[in-house]
Amino acid sequence: MRFLKRTGCAMAGVVLYVGSTLVMADVVVVVATASPVKALASNQVADIFLGKANRFPSGAQAVPVDQPEGSVTRDEFYAKFTGKSAAQLKAHWSKIIFTGRGQPPETVSNSAEVKKHIAENPNTIGYIEAREVDGSVRVVPADPQ
């Protein structure tokens, strides 16, 4: 009985895990087509967007650009790459803002604006829905946590 229960829990866990991976898999990290950045680990993406690093591992400047607060893409991105909810992210930036140590990434209104920004500034790194990727940007493979 106990064995059955345990197996059931494990299976439920696997189903949940697969389910969440499928749901969360839509957001991709994008850079300029000309960017030398080939791949990033998820924690490197997290460090850039949380203000802990302002350079790519190669040493080149990294300028993150955010989607608006409350957008599904944004919430999914931060959940996937930093494990932080919108409220935790707000608390994280409050800690930094209220000591004058930094400001959160610039926010643009939607994925089209992210792509436009990246085209204008090759140091920019952003995130958009996978289906919105076109020839103006390049997806950076980034393993989620």
Add this chain to the structure above:
Amino acid sequence: MTPRLNRLALAVMTLYAGAVDADDSTPPMFSLSSFGTVGIVHSSEKNADFTSSIYKPNGAGHTRNWDADVDSLVGAQLTANFTSQLSAVVQVISEQRYDDSYRPGLEWANFKYQFTPDFSVRVGRTVQPAFLFSDSRKVGYTLPWVRPPGEVYSMVPVTSTDGMDLSYRLHFGDLTNTVQGNYGQSDPRLPHNTGKSLAKDSWGVSNLTEYGALTTRVTYQQTRLTVESFNPLFDSFRAFGEEGNAIADRYDSKGKRFEFVGVGAIYDPGKWFAMGEWGYFDSHSIIGTLSAWYLSAGYRMDAFTPYVTYARSRTLSETSSAGLTTSTLPPDLAGAATGLNGALNTILASSSSQQTLSVGVRWDFTKNMDAKLQYDHTRLGSSASGPLINLQPGFEPGGTFSLLSLAVDFVF
């Protein structure tokens, strides 16, 4: 309580007058942010006041049954980016002050020059580093609790310092290490016309390491501390010749070296968190030698984060003194000496030794705001009064007391 909240509301409106909405696409020249807490506290100890800081003159318990002064505050911050290297920050906070007013005080006012993306220098009024949450200890929204555990955070109650600091950040693969050095001075005023606490030639070194979900911090700080309110007592001791001088040299706080060591760590993978801090200070004076620590953990369930904290402080230095030898003194002087000995021993005995168990829940009920409910139960060491002030005749040291706190935090 009502006129107090009105004053607070007025302060909020004043701070908002002239607010600039800086939501441009380019990094703005000026950005205005604000934060605050509206909280009420009830204490089971009716013969004394609980306060959250030695800079507050009264609080919950004796003075008020439900007190809004313990945790309520509002702050506004203007950040100016002059160039990509040069910026300035001014932060003003309105909270209960030593004189029981809410007159806004200047918390930070500094220029920062960013020599490289990883090396910066700040000059002016900056944070007094000591703890994991020193940078934002007054921004309730950034804290998991209603207020930081008093056992540890009261060890360095001063929050800002006038001087400069340097910060150097190093990256080793996935590990980010930030070394900070600071130098400065402060002279905050204490309540009840007891003068100031003067900290001169303060300096320190802090090391912050971030690796994935783990953050650790180690700090060493030292200063030359003078607590003016102790001066008359030891001036009187000095009138008793060699023995009096020896006692005064041992216990007075005129420019004595105050050293502090702090170690802390947070592990926060997202779904839950666990953290702890340990602190130790040696004042080389009547303030004594103290060590304190806390452990805290919380679990996030959607918008709710229940948490539990256990904190403990222990005085390591002596809590009594033989004082002046009265038997060899003429009767009139012996009376005065007995009085001085009594005063000295009362201060030594009240030294902080206590433990607190806290349980609470944070509710992120809407964007930019949270509400917290917290229950604390404190057991004081024998003859200690801990964080309690305005002790009334019926107060018995060394007992227990409980607090119930409600707070709403916001950031904009």
